[in-house]
Amino acid sequence: MKILETTGLTRRFGDLTAVDHLDLTVDEGEIFGLLGPNGAGKTTVIKMLTTLLPPSAGSATIAGFDVRRQPARVRAAIGYVPQLVSVDGALSGYENLLIFAKLYGVPRTLRRQRIAEALDFSGLSEAARREVRGYSGGMVRRLELAMAMLHRPRLLFLDEPTGGLDPVARQAVWRQVRLLAREYGMTIFLTTHFMDEADNLCGRVAILNLGRLAAGGSPAELKRSLGHADATLDEVFAHFTGHSLEIEHDGNYRDISQTRRNLARLG
């Protein structure tokens, strides 16, 4: 069953077309990756799908609800972990979970159990009472994933889930994402510019370049399409976009200063 479907999804900012007639489908239960360099339009796509940004043209339905006409229904069915830090550093991990459980309408009778489970799931039970500003970057990310699973969304959006994390922390996040899909049956829609991440996690990927869909399929299919057996996803990417990720656009000033600030804030 299709849990997400977009048709001709487009977003313009003035003269710039950030997302250009995007047609995507995501099946229930899969881990889907949207790949692209910084500035390819990945975050714009996620913002339109999570109802944060109205599309300029085209349509998108999530769990059968139209993002433009039924935004509240869409929001009730999804979870979202933004690229930026979305926890409150002045509160403890437990308090962050408690506040969002309430905001997401997790019934009172389930709250305590869900929070305990989410803490256990993300390996944060021991740090639960500490202020989040003392957490490492990896712990913050795991807490955010824990927050996003509290209300058991059918579809979870992860925007660059491992940006700025060290290899060990990335592995932990990957494990958690896989568990969410496998144990809970959640559908995961993630964006990334790390090819190894897509290779490791995603059943299907779409490559976005300058706002357009450049290619789509399973990582294995895409590699095969290059015609030689030991192709890497990096090569696939370079093939379809005409440039390698190594010389990617660096993002604008705001992106960079924001990323640095966030990293600094997390210590």
Add this chain to the structure above:
Amino acid sequence: MTETTVTSPKLDATWPGSANAVGRWLGQCLTLAEMELRKLRRDPTELLTRAIQPALWLLVFGEVFTRLRAIPTGDLRYLDFLAPGVLAQSVLFIAIFYGIAVIWERDLGLVHKLLVSPASRAALVLGKALSAGVRALSQACIVYLLAWLLGVKLNWHPLALAGVALTVLLGAAVFSTFSLIIACIVKTRERFMGIGQILTMPLFFASNAMYPVAIMPDWLKAVAHINPLTYEVDALRALMIQGGATTYGIGVDFAVLLLVLAALTTVSSRLYPNLAR
């Protein structure tokens, strides 16, 4: 972590029925206020630093002008007249800079996260307003303590205290919602600081906080009459001080504050989503 036992794997994120919509809506507002209260409890130092300004106004300005008898305040001692004004002023200062906190939440990803939650926009805005109210109430306790130490004749009747609390909540809600609107428009901390500073002093001086509207020149009277702070101070003066009287009537004061809050909430509910774009 790999040993996690999954107790309820069912994906049950559901669309809540309309049955208890009001209760849910209030719950969302209260949750945001609870968030603020928890933060305040973890770091109460801000309360102390914020106490300095009202202390200066009451101690220095209030004491000197009480001796001067330059401002006609009827039967009230000037210090008694000024205390509600100082309370309103500190509420104003807390609330008007509340937008900074919202911009901070935007620079992180918290605004995005809140906006993708099923909570309604209006509930988020009023929840923020209530959060500012929580802070303002803690500030009110400090102003009461200072006023009591200085011998201001406070009205300790429980109903009067409840009335003051309600006025403080309303005042904080009005000006924090106004602040949220500015934050949604300017979006950066630097620009916000400038505008916040430009706004606070005129709002304060063009009100009845320090002197009665009756002694103002006509043009200033006109400004004072459209300034919500005037009605907040008017209600506080009647409720907070023994022998204090209202000029417009408490009913009018509350009606004006509620109307302004409703209008500002409507506008900011529409603008708030812009913060995540």
